[in-house]
Amino acid sequence: MTAERHCPALFIGACASGQGKTTIVAALARHHRRQGRRVRVFKTGPDFLDPMILERASGAPVEPLDLWMVGEALCRRKLYEASGEADLILIEGAMGLFDGAPSGADLAAAFGIPVLALIDARGMGQTLGAVAMGLMHYGAAKGIEFWGISANRVASARHAEMIAAGMPPELPYLGPIPRLEAVLPSRHLGLVQAAEIPELDARLAAAADQIQDLALARLPEPCRFVPPTQPAGGTTLLPAETKALQGLRIAVARDLAFAFIYPENLKLLQALGAELIFFSPLADQCIEADAIWLPGGYPELHLTELAANRAMKQSLHAHARAGRPIYAECGGMLYLLERLTDHQGQTAELIGLLPGEGQMQGRLAGLGMQSLVLPQGELRGHSFHHSTMRTPLAPVSFGRRQAGGQPGEPFYHCGPIRASYLHLYFPSAPRTAAELFMVS
The missing domain is CATH 3.40.50.300 (P-loop containing nucleotide triphosphate hydrolases)
Structure with missing residues (x-):
């Protein structure tokens, strides 16, 4: 005992x-x-x-x-x-x-x-x-x-x-x-x-x-x-789940522009069998992986460098054309848009895998705990951003606010790309998190 x-x-x-x-x-x-x-x-x-x-x-x-x-x-x-x-x-x-x-x-x-x-x-x-x-x-x-x-x-x-x-x-x-x-x-x-x-x-x-x-x-x-007396909710992996991402190589963006990552999210992906590699959209020229994760961060502070890295843009387009998944959160989603305008009014052409444009605001545009309900389960997380975005894409679903359960942030699924403003906590629903990086 x-x-x-x-x-x-x-x-x-x-x-x-x-x-x-x-x-x-x-x-x-x-x-x-x-x-x-x-x-x-x-x-x-x-x-x-x-x-x-x-x-x-x-x-x-x-x-x-x-x-x-x-x-x-x-x-x-x-x-x-x-x-x-x-x-x-x-x-x-x-x-x-x-x-x-x-x-x-x-x-x-x-x-x-x-x-x-x-x-x-x-x-x-x-x-x-x-x-x-x-x-x-x-x-x-x-x-x-x-x-x-x-x-x-x-x-x-x-x-x-x-x-x-x-x-x-x-x-x-x-x-x-x-x-x-x-x-x-x-x-x-x-x-x-x-x-x-x-x-x-x-x-x-x-x-x-x-x-x-x-x-x-x-x-x-x-x-x-005191010792835990019950399993930690959705974080307890079934034997089949421990191999959900077996053999999958996931590239995670991590640099000064993209750094909003819960350490437990990385640990969970590895527990599910994934091999993680890290890359910099600011400095690297290309990326080879089965799936890509673009987390949140400060792309608006690095517009010039991100826009100038055309080799990375070509690599991301090639990844998407091959039908390989890209999961993007908040700043990562803004990076995939056609254009982003910062607080000073400077606009840059970015990746263009998602139609539309983002605009930084002088005030908070989204805040609060939300969950994302997908066919495989419910992931919990939060929203916190100072930008808005315009896109012709129709959301496939919306986040659910913790208080009142009202619709929250839109969730987009465009080809191999899944994106939203939500920062999700993967251990809240491991199997559902795994689906974000798998071919649908």
């Missing part, structure tokens, strides 16, 4: 987005790693950018935890496995602690993980205590255990005194966090990719230096992690 495990763990949440969660989690991960501890970091909800930073900080892959997209059974399994190899587990929340259904608070309560709540102190003094009290009382009703509350981005010693004066004595206040240097720059989809941040390791080291003597840098008490 598998035994329960104990490992220190913290859920780092906040009262809203933009409170500095990723910077603090990255600083904590780097600090504890420098102490010789093995650190595993998870990110609540769908995200590609924060995990890139957190992986650099912790030295280990960062996977999503989400009670809807990933499922409670697989979340439990991930945490149990991490508790057997780590000295500390950190989970970064998304948005505010109680935002979403299920929320980060629901995740923390489900697995008995104490919460460190961050509150951005800019523009606040004694009122921060009232906000903290509200979080505590609201969380207590939901079964949340608070490990501590910290005031983030505190400007000065006087500012810290004002905050402390308004803090109720019964709250586990851990004290102020000074305004750290600008560690993590951002752009329209969130943080800048780790590979694009100059001297990122030096920035992470500096952040770790600034928090190493604070109360929140101490090692929390161990949490209890």
Whole structure:
């Protein structure tokens, strides 16, 4: 019988987005790693950018935890496995602690993980205590255990005194966090990719230096992690499924333009028997494979280079003419269009395997959890994009929004090409994911 495990763990949440969660989690991960501890970091909800930073900080892959997209059974399994190899587990929340259904608070309560709540102190003094009290009382009703509350981005010693004066004595206040240097720059989809941040390791080291003597840098008490009692939903592969992609060579685009990939998606394709190779639409001239995956990313930031690589365009056209599958998500779908216009109004001719054009917008154009129901099953994932597209193609189906079940993003099937704005989490329905890369 598998035994329960104990490992220190913290859920780092906040009262809203933009409170500095990723910077603090990255600083904590780097600090504890420098102490010789093995650190595993998870990110609540769908995200590609924060995990890139957190992986650099912790030295280990960062996977999503989400009670809807990933499922409670697989979340439990991930945490149990991490508790057997780590000295500390950190989970970064998304948005505010109680935002979403299920929320980060629901995740923390489900697995008995104490919460460190961050509150951005800019523009606040004694009122921060009232906000903290509200979080505590609201969380207590939901079964949340608070490990501590910290005031983030505190400007000065006087500012810290004002905050402390308004803090109720019964709250586990851990004290102020000074305004750290600008560690993590951002752009329209969130943080800048780790590979694009100059001297990122030096920035992470500096952040770790600034928090190493604070109360929140101490090692929390161990949490209890029980063995999974049921299979992890759709991720349990039947014997026949383990060979669903046997002998198939799948080429995955991965460079600065296309990098939004869940590590578990790659692992699942390999578990299904596929051989994975990686290529760069920015730099490579051709690709030979049985199927191609074009994930999301930032094609709009690399229009000139993508348009200039005509050899890759010819290679993709040859692949499609041969009837070999191409699966494209979000930015990958935009890359397959005839034209794409960026935020500055610059337009470039792209691959042209899908009729139509894309246009970057100044505001969010799509956001939220959605599932994609196909004949083989239901894949879960999410939508998050700042572009719109016009195409004469008729969708073969639509995503289904998590809230209300209303129609979501259109899903296109044009010859060997399957494409949508959705970022799908393959382990939610392995057999269905395999079909995306098979000849129909």
